[in-house]
Amino acid sequence: MAVGRREKNNQSRIAVAIGIGVLAGCIFAFAFPHGFFSANPPAQNRLRSKSNFEVGSSSCESTEKIDLLKSDIMRLSDKNVELKKQVRELKENIRLVEQGKDRARDQLTVSSKPTKAGPFGTVKGSRTNPPVIPDETVNPRLAKILSKVAVGKELIVCLANSNVRAMLEIWFTSIKKVDIPNYLVVALDDPILDFCESNDVPVYKRDPDEAIDTVGKTGGNHAVSALKFRILREFLQLGYSVLLSDVDIVYLQNPFHHLYRDSDVESMSDGHNNMTAYGFIDVFDEPAMGWSRYVHTTRIWVYNSGFFYIRPTVPSIELLDRIADRLAKEDAWDQAVFNEELFFPSHPGYDGLYAAKRTMDIYMFMNSKVLFKTVRKDARLRQLKPVIVHVNYHPDKYPRMKAVFDYYVLGMKDALDPFPDGSE
Template structure:
């Protein structure tokens, strides 16, 4: 009995000692863990060292833990700010790309959306009664473009429209016939844009409204010494300011004789009304010209639409967006293509339709009556030889088909103004060369 009790006591004592050792080991482990946690807050091995810093002995000292933790927090904040800024920039770029995409999509149905903005939608009426819009709204006047010119136009223009001509000293004699005819008819709203000081003084001495532009070397060098074609190219750039100021302009070359007031014969239903180089109904207003190619057999005949070009030396242009776009297109091409003829470029930009790689101009146009706004081919080849037509009095006559301009202009004045019936007879139909 005693032996069993002693054995039992020994076993119980052994179990107690083992339990105490385990408890002590646990306590020691916890204490060591606390010590290591305090000394090494980031662990014994740092897998991702802080960028731009080297781990030194000083970093492992007891007092370095809180300092390093604070620096890392600041670094993370800085990185967060940087990432946030980049994110904001990316969002901005995405918004811009989205807006551009939306604008591109809007361009596909621009005409319909423009109609919605300008007015309410309408149902189509009965057959034969439907008419599309032809007259674009005028732009808002912007006097900040040229305050000095704005003041001149307020005095000269009538109902916000006027005749404008460009001139330098090379055309002084022709210019005198030009403004003498205007004065004789009694047209008050006209203005000469003087391209040199001599013409400016000449106009002032003859009581002719004149505008001398501010110095611009790139333009003035052409204005002082340029020939007819060079000066003609300038008008598209200069006219832009008139339109931006909200004025309609009847652009006129100086080789024109005025016999009536042209403002009494305008329709004003289009962006541009222009005189034509055509000489009869077909060439002036268009016709179906059949092209024959015999090698095609059954389909040898191809129909083409033909019209003789608009004359860029006499046209009425309203202050609309399509009109300004036309001027910009022509002026831009002439600056890039110095050897191009302004009248050819004017017509190409006006008439070429939209096609792959090119967006055409969406502008309304009207061809002037070629018997009222007459070119010199019509006069010398047809009218003067016709007993009925010779009795009609045109509004203007443009001596555009002949180089001997001054003598023919004076003869036209003698014939239509002074009644000299044989004044036009000495001249050939065309020119001598």
């Protein structure tokens, strides 16, 4: 009996112990759902940690943005300094252009950046001056016409009055035959204006100017030639390059396909061979000087002021101003003044013109002396087809122009034969 009672008591104790264990487990489970040593912190702790991380990250990003902004400010500040420097240089260049004295030298000094000379034989100076900024306020009506007529900001320009009507007809007929689109006649009187309009020739008549109109309507070749320098200035101010043409010229090819455009003035020559056209050394002999009797000189035959290509640059405009001013004050030939201003160097009491110039090929841009004295008598040269022929050496201009047109355009091989080399 005693043994049975003890076993009973032991079982009761075990049952109580199990019950207490189960109860304690339930209580701990409720109080610590994630356990004492859980790898995942409570949600509140996680939120707090996340908040702290975002604050730190935001702080780092703000610092980087501030550094970038500072860098941008420094870069823009440097750029602003450079722009201010360029503005100052531009203002200085404008001041020098307006100053009018020693223009070319001063512009070169201010606007050019010093450079190191290259190896022997590789150094070449620049001959091409920059074009002027176009100013349409100079002549809005002409600017509108040029915008329609010019090709690539360049065109042929010819001045004409009723005295040269017959030659003008050959002039524009040859241009049309070659299919040159960019040309313009500056009509100096109303009959020429009507004549051009009736023949579908691009024409422009200036606004009334009593002094100019008097010369234009009644003047001969030389008077009209002098007038062209004043009128030509407006074309250059508007930013156009002009191939200035006298009316006694026959066009056989498009001249714009044969220009170099590397100089302020590109002109045909009155020379009749390579020496006279492009320059040569001429020896002057003075026997009275004994040992030093021989003096070497440089010579070149003059440029023809009736056919030249001129770019819209400051030296070009200065050239026109100088010529127009001298012709207004002196009884001088415009071609002589044209060459003096282009070639005479600076010397005491005189500031020379700093303009770049180029001589055209005398067999492509041919004067009538070359044609009638040399080319027509040479079987090889007769095969050449010049760009233009300028009947400048002969007073019987119209019949010789017609003969040139017949020979080169219509293929009449004997058209040039009746004429003597020179004038009778």
